[in-house]
Amino acid sequence: MISRRGILGGVGAAALMTQINPEFLISSAYAQTGKPIIFLSAENITGNWDPTAHTTLSQKNIEAYVMGYLSRAPMRPENPDETNMELAESITLLDRYRLEIKLRPGVSFHDGEPFSAKDVKATFEYGAQPDRPAQWYPGPTDTFEVTTPDDLTVIVDTTKGGYSASLFIFLASYLPIMSAKDVAEGPNGSLSQRLNGTGPFRFVEQRGNDTVLEAFSGYFKGAPKVSGVTYSFVGDGTTRILSMLNGQASIIERLEPEQIDTLTGKPGITLSKMISVENKYLWFRCSKPPFDNPLIRKAACHAIDRSIIYEVLGESGSPSSNFISPIKFGYIDLENYPEYDPEECQRLLAEAGYPGGEGLPELEYITSVGFYPKTKEYGEVITALLQEQGFPVTLNVMEVAAWNENLYDRPGGGPGHMVDCGWSTGSPEPDLVLRTHFHSSSKRITGLVDPDIDALLDKERSAASLDERRDIIQKELTPMLADRAPALSLFTSVLVHAMDSNLTGLFLYPDGAIDASAATFG
Amino acid sequence: MFLVNFLIRRLAQGAVIVLLVSFLIFTLLRVVPGDPVRLIVGGMAPDALVEQIAEEMGLRDPIPVQFFRYMSGVVQGDMGQSFIRPASGAAVGGASFDDNTRSERANVLDLIADTAPYTLQLAVLAMVFALVIALPIGIYGGLKPGKWPDRFALYIGSLLISLPNFWLGIVLALVVSVNLGWLPAIGYQGFSYTILPAIVLAVEIAPFLIRTLTVSVAQNMGESYISVAAIRGISHRRIVMAHALKNSSVPLLNLLGVQFSMLLGGVLVVEFIFDYPGLGLLTINAVLQRDFPLIQGIAIVTSAAFVMINIVVDLIATTIDPRLDY
Numbered sequence: 001m002i003s004r005r006g007i008l009g010g011v012g013a014a015a016l017m018t019q020i021n022p023e024f025l026i027s028s029a030y031a032q033t034g035k036p037i038i039f040l041s042a043e044n045i046t047g048n049w050d051p052t053a054h055t056t057l058s059q060k061n062i063e064a065y066v067m068g069y070l071s072r073a074p075m076r077p078e079n080p081d082e083t084n085m086e087l088a089e090s091i092t093l094l095d096r097y098r099l100e101i102k103l104r105p106g107v108s109f110h111d112g113e114p115f116s117a118k119d120v121k122a123t124f125e126y127g128a129q130p131d132r133p134a135q136w137y138p139g140p141t142d143t144f145e146v147t148t149p150d151d152l153t154v155i156v157d158t159t160k161g162g163y164s165a166s167l168f169i170f171l172a173s174y175l176p177i178m179s180a181k182d183v184a185e186g187p188n189g190s191l192s193q194r195l196n197g198t199g200p201f202r203f204v205e206q207r208g209n210d211t212v213l214e215a216f217s218g219y220f221k222g223a224p225k226v227s228g229v230t231y232s233f234v235g236d237g238t239t240r241i242l243s244m245l246n247g248q249a250s251i252i253e254r255l256e257p258e259q260i261d262t263l264t265g266k267p268g269i270t271l272s273k274m275i276s277v278e279n280k281y282l283w284f285r286c287s288k289p290p291f292d293n294p295l296i297r298k299a300a301c302h303a304i305d306r307s308i309i310y311e312v313l314g315e316s317g318s319p320s321s322n323f324i325s326p327i328k329f330g331y332i333d334l335e336n337y338p339e340y341d342p343e344e345c346q347r348l349l350a351e352a353g354y355p356g357g358e359g360l361p362e363l364e365y366i367t368s369v370g371f372y373p374k375t376k377e378y379g380e381v382i383t384a385l386l387q388e389q390g391f392p393v394t395l396n397v398m399e400v401a402a403w404n405e406n407l408y409d410r411p412g413g414g415p416g417h418m419v420d421c422g423w424s425t426g427s428p429e430p431d432l433v434l435r436t437h438f439h440s441s442s443k444r445i446t447g448l449v450d451p452d453i454d455a456l457l458d459k460e461r462s463a464a465s466l467d468e469r470r471d472i473i474q475k476e477l478t479p480m481l482a483d484r485a486p487a488l489s490l491f492t493s494v495l496v497h498a499m500d501s502n503l504t505g506l507f508l509y510p511d512g513a514i515d516a517s518a519a520t521f522g
Numbered sequence: 523m524f525l526v527n528f529l530i531r532r533l534a535q536g537a538v539i540v541l542l543v544s545f546l547i548f549t550l551l552r553v554v555p556g557d558p559v560r561l562i563v564g565g566m567a568p569d570a571l572v573e574q575i576a577e578e579m580g581l582r583d584p585i586p587v588q589f590f591r592y593m594s595g596v597v598q599g600d601m602g603q604s605f606i607r608p609a610s611g612a613a614v615g616g617a618s619f620d621d622n623t624r625s626e627r628a629n630v631l632d633l634i635a636d637t638a639p640y641t642l643q644l645a646v647l648a649m650v651f652a653l654v655i656a657l658p659i660g661i662y663g664g665l666k667p668g669k670w671p672d673r674f675a676l677y678i679g680s681l682l683i684s685l686p687n688f689w690l691g692i693v694l695a696l697v698v699s700v701n702l703g704w705l706p707a708i709g710y711q712g713f714s715y716t717i718l719p720a721i722v723l724a725v726e727i728a729p730f731l732i733r734t735l736t737v738s739v740a741q742n743m744g745e746s747y748i749s750v751a752a753i754r755g756i757s758h759r760r761i762v763m764a765h766a767l768k769n770s771s772v773p774l775l776n777l778l779g780v781q782f783s784m785l786l787g788g789v790l791v792v793e794f795i796f797d798y799p800g801l802g803l804l805t806i807n808a809v810l811q812r813d814f815p816l817i818q819g820i821a822i823v824t825s826a827a828f829v830m831i832n833i834v835v836d837l838i839a840t841t842i843d844p845r846l847d848y
Contacts, residue, residue, distance in 0.1 A: 044807070048608075206608070208636075208799055209799070232709070234708070234709075234797050235794070235806075235807070235810075236794055236795065236797070238692055238795065239708055239794075239795060239796070239797050242692070242695045242696065242699065242700060242707055242708060243707075243708040243709075243797075245696070245700040246695070246699040246700040246703070246706070246707055246708070247703075248706060248707070248708050248709070249708075399810065400810060404560065405557050405560045410569050411569065
């Protein structure tokens with residue numbers, strides 16, 4: 001029965017409906033035309049924007065949008081040594097200890113300061129200080145001298161350090177150039193608060209997990225065509241791929257092998273796959289038993305059949321037989337690289353006094369989950385292969401924070417006996433891997449102290465020319481590393497990005513950095 | 523007078539609960555593996571520096587000492603600063619060798635205040651959706667005990683409770699957002715981003731509401747006052763709407779209070795899948811990064827919210843049914 005109350009209620013409800021804006025409640029997932037590039041990152045950033053205060057890959061990738069570099073290294077397999085000039089017009093080795101850098105005129109920082117030689121000098125001298133966490137330089141500040149004969153010329157003199165100035169050539173494509181004015185304020189100043197560079201995009205703000213960049217109209221190569229870049233941390237791989245599929249993301253990274261299959265052939269999505277600068281390693285704790293014995297390390301290497309690991313990885317890994325990526329300076333497929341050889345494994349174990357693995361202590365193999373693809377899966381494969389040869393191995397799978405805390409060497413030897421970890425440095429410079437991990441002054445994960453390896457690392461660093469350096473790396477250093485096996489490089493990572501097919505003009509570097517200065521939404 | 527006594531008693535009990543929960547979480551955080559100082563300074567920093575910074579941060583003091591120091595700040599409204607997040611609130615990690623700029627870390631209370639409204643919005647919308655699903659099914663099932671509406675209510679409840687929330691979230695995002703393009707799914711750029719996550723949560727809690735309503739309505743409809751009301755000439759519609767439902771609402775209210783509280787904790791998976799910037803996502807990132815002050819702060823706020831919601835629910839229940847004595 002209809003009542004007055006019912007009629008009044010119905011009229012009121014009808015009137016209310018006309019006031020509701022459906023756009024407030026519902027909006028189409030695709031109503032986002034004219035947007036900036038939306039990049040979804042798998043890794044979070046640090047809280048400090050100072051480029052010398054971190055070693056985080058995602059933050060280095062943000063720097064690649066904002067900062068300028070003296071040169072850039074495309075690092076393609078067909079020409080890994082190629083460098084393209086950017087802030088520098090030329091980089092010339094004057095003699096063994098002196099490097100001359102001629103700078104490009106007419107460039108300015110995002111804050112309006114003109115770029116000149118003093119900025120390069122300030123960057124080098126600040127970045128090489130021994131208290132900086134990112135230790136990329138061949139030696140501390142007091143081992144080299146930087147002079148600026150004029151505003152567009154820089155001379156780096158490494159006589160004091162005794163190493164070749166050519167070590168700065170590859171670093172030139174890796175070190176973002178900071179403003180001398182910012183550097184003068186020190187680590188507590190504006191360096192830590194925001195990025196200020198000469199790149200195509202200007203840092204606007206950090207909004208929660210979004211790093212907001214806008215196109216810099218004063219970019220010396222011409223203003224970018226896209227309005228900006230929003231670099232967002234999204235930790236879950238499934239979430240990233242859903243964002244790609246529903247059009248909310250322009251680019252996503254770190255695809256799992258199964259996700260590559262899902263996206264292949266999808267209309268509107270383009271995949272980019274490239275050999276990365278990152279190798280994945282099985283690091284041995286070389287400062288404590290039993291892996292302080294090179295015979296046992298080599299025996300473990302011969303127990304591992306890497307072809308099975310490649311099957312597990314699918315498109316996420318690429319075979320390599322060296323301790324550096326194929327796109328790094330000095331790579332060669334080593335003839336003596338340890339391959340799967342159970343008989344040799346048993347022979348070495350017997351020679352070491354542990355026939356069939358008898359007498360070996362319980363071994364802990366630490367790996368992570370949730371960061372690199374398939375670490376748990378191939379960790380199980382490696383564990384089974386080692387156990388097959390008599391190594392009493394237990395696999396310990398940790399989430400990333402706990403793994404990070406157990407990763408590095410410490411006095412008495414780091415936790416566990418073997419650790420899985422990758423190492424990625426976006427430059428052809430091999431010492432960013434080799435010296436960092438295998439020289440006794442650094443030995444970050446292995447704890448290795450080997451005078452012979454130290455001597456060869458010092459020798460190649462002091463080489464008079466790049467050709468001489470290459471020879472030492474290929475014929476002496478890396479073969480010795482293969483013989484002493486402080487670690488086993490399992491494979492080279494393959495960097496896979498998925499992109500909106502309408503987004504063209506991007507250039508991707510093999511550490512994940514992207515040049516979007518010429519990018520457009522077609 | 524009753525109200526004052528009730529509030530004093532229940533707030534005192536709540537304070538004890540929050541204190542116990544805080545101490546438990548505080549202790550657990552400090553005994554599980556994963557040193558936050560190592561995460562702060564990064565892997566390339568020497569061990570000596572890790573210890574130095576840990577000493578400066580008071581992380582090597584005995585746990586009761588640390589707890590006392592922490593609670594002294596909390597009672598003054600200071601939940602401390604995040605170990606890791608800067609003032610912008612970004613989720614950070616990696617080698618942020620950063621004791622020099624530690625004073626610029628985000629306040630825990632600010633981080634929670636920024637994200638709690640999103641979770642609150644999500645929880646309220648989820649509750650609305652759950653009631654929209656549960657009310658008609660549960661009431662109709664309760665009015666027809668033993669018949670198909672009752673069985674339907676049972677089956678639908680069993681089906682919904684069997685759906686894993688992470689699976690449902692991904693499927694909904696795939697179908698509704700990717701294939702149909704009806705709604706956005708990831709992140710938050712407007713109210714519409716709340717809808718899909720709220721549907722997932724609603725599916726999770728609706729079965730409990732359906733079951734409670736069905737049982738409660740059926741039970742009340744069998745009471746003698748319902749039969750008498752019919753004899754008195756009151757219409758069936760009025761009996762149900764004005765009498766049976768009112769008395770059936772007390773157990774529903776209690777359940778709503780519990781479910782709402784659990785929603786605040788249960789949003790972890792849903793917010794992670796949808797990258798929804800609420801308390802759940804904040805909690806997950808804080809746990810992964812061993813951000814002790816932030817985890818601690820969230821635990822205190824969540825347990826306090828749980829206590830307050832239950833106090834409010836009990837108060838409303840006594841209003842509806844004066845026979846209840848809390």
